[in-house]
Amino acid sequence: MPELPEVETVRRGLESVLVDARFERVEQRRADLRFPFPERFPERLTGQRVLSLGRRAKYLLAALESGEVLIMHLGMSGRFLIARAGANARYPQEFLHRAGEQDRHDHVVFTMSNGATIIYNDARRFGFMTLTAGEELASHKFIVNLGVEPLGDELTADYLASRCHGKRTNLKAALLDQRIIAGLGNIYVCEALFRARLSPRREASSLTLGSGAASERAHKLVPEIKSVLEDAIAAGGSTLKDYHAPEGELGYFQHSFAVYGREGRECARPGCGGVVKRIVQAGRSSFYCPGCQR
Numbered sequence: 001m002p003e004l005p006e007v008e009t010v011r012r013g014l015e016s017v018l019v020d021a022r023f024e025r026v027e028q029r030r031a032d033l034r035f036p037f038p039e040r041f042p043e044r045l046t047g048q049r050v051l052s053l054g055r056r057a058k059y060l061l062a063a064l065e066s067g068e069v070l071i072m073h074l075g076m077s078g079r080f081l082i083a084r085a086g087a088n089a090r091y092p093q094e095f096l097h098r099a100g101e102q103d104r105h106d107h108v109v110f111t112m113s114n115g116a117t118i119i120y121n122d123a124r125r126f127g128f129m130t131l132t133a134g135e136e137l138a139s140h141k142f143i144v145n146l147g148v149e150p151l152g153d154e155l156t157a158d159y160l161a162s163r164c165h166g167k168r169t170n171l172k173a174a175l176l177d178q179r180i181i182a183g184l185g186n187i188y189v190c191e192a193l194f195r196a197r198l199s200p201r202r203e204a205s206s207l208t209l210g211s212g213a214a215s216e217r218a219h220k221l222v223p224e225i226k227s228v229l230e231d232a233i234a235a236g237g238s239t240l241k242d243y244h245a246p247e248g249e250l251g252y253f254q255h256s257f258a259v260y261g262r263e264g265r266e267c268a269r270p271g272c273g274g275v276v277k278r279i280v281q282a283g284r285s286s287f288y289c290p291g292c293q294r
Contacts, residue, residue, distance in 0.1 A: 001076045003185035004150065005232035007058045010080060017082055017116040018050045018062060025111035033107060034075060034128040044068065044131055045110075057146050057183035061137070068131050071142060075126030081119040146182035150225050155181060157207075157222045161214035164204040171207070172200035172281050181225075187260050188228050190287050194259045194269075195224035199293045200286040201279070231256070259287040267291055 002010070026042035038044070049065040062070040108120040108129065120127070132140050147163075148154035163180045164171075175181060175189045193200055198217060207218040235256065258268040263278035267289040274291020 001185070002058070002074050002078075003187055004058060004183040005188070005229055005235075007060065007074065007183070008055055008233050009236050010074070011053055011055045011060055013082065014060070014080055014118070015053045017084070017112060017114065017118060018053050020049065020051075020114075021116065022047060022049045022113040023110055024113050025109075027109040027111075029107050029109070033078075033122060033125045034073075035130065037129060038131045041129070041131070045070065056143055056149070057178065058185075059142060063134060067134050069134050069137050070129065070131055071137075071140070072120075072129050073127050073142075075122060075124065075128065077124040078120065078122040078127030081121060083117045083119075084115065145179055147178060147180040148182065150181050150184050151229055155222060155225070157214035157218040160222055161208040161218045162212070164207045164218075165212050166208075167204035169204050170200060170281060171198060171202045171204050172284075172286050174204035175225075176282075176284070184225065184229075186284050186286075187257075188225070188232065190260045191228045191258060192221065192225045193288060194293060195228060196221040197293055199290070200281060200288050202294075259289060262287060 023045045024047075026045045028037055028042050031037065044066070045064070048068075051063040051065060054061040054063070058073060060072040060074075062072070064070060105121050105123045106119050107122055107125070110118040110120075112118065120129075137143060148159065160180070164174050167174055171193065172189055175184055175192075176186065178184075190200070196217070198221060202217075207215055207221070209215050259276050262268075262276040265276050267274040267276060269289065269292050272289060272292045274289040276287055276289050279286050279288075
């Protein structure tokens with residue numbers, strides 16, 4: 001499943017062709033994806049101007065002139081393909097990942113007033129699109145229980161310590177809890193913990209002192225969460241299996257992974273000499289270096 005940097009890369013790619021443009025034509029080619037499309041989906045979008053395109057966790061949020069918000073989620077294999085006016089409408093650039101890009105998986109096609117064509121392709125159909133009133137977005141079932149944004153000012157050492165105070169669960173599970181931090185996924189938790197030299201097996205409560213204040217570990221971890229996400233976004237995300245950016249560019253942050261997917265390889269930290277280990281926590285693979293992550 002695309003993680004936050006990949007979704008943010010998609011958002012930035014779509015922003016230039018969606019914002020300030022109108023939906024001239026909306027072609028819905030099936031009744032459902034993961035969930036049924038909302039009633040009169042094409043009619044409610046057609047003619048609407050997109051005021052902004054935001055992101056909350058892994059949800060893309062297009063604010064419409066009508067006051068509604070189009071909520072979009074990529075699921076596991078969803079992608080947007082963009083063809084600008086005069087470009088090849090099927091494959092705007094040469095794609096290196098052809099699997100799942102057959103026409104039969106093109107489920108929604110947006111024709112925009114600026115001449116762009118936006119194709120939503122989803123081989124596994126775990127993504128979805130829905131509409132909600134703008135004033136009800138914060139209380140929407142997909143949004144209401146989300147924690148703070150990892151790149152926002154609300155994620156501080158004090159906040160993280162307060163949410164982990166007294167938690168006996170492991171640190172990896174706490175960081176993946178979307179009610180605490182929204183959109184932080186498995187890959188970047190592994191990488192952030194490596195940068196902060198913290199073991200994923202450590203108790204989450206170790207981020208707090210006896211008084212409940214943030215420990216030194218929390219003060220080290222929060223900047224590393226932000227920096228690894230910012231580095232990944234700057235690199236265009238990570239191309240793993242189905243993911244690539246909307247106009248065909250591939251993400252290259254996977255070439256900078258320090259621990260993720262590197263089981264059995266020497267630790268990338270100079271002078272460590274440890275070997276990356278893989279363990280399974282709550283059904284997810286955790287990669288870390290026992291030599292320098294304590």
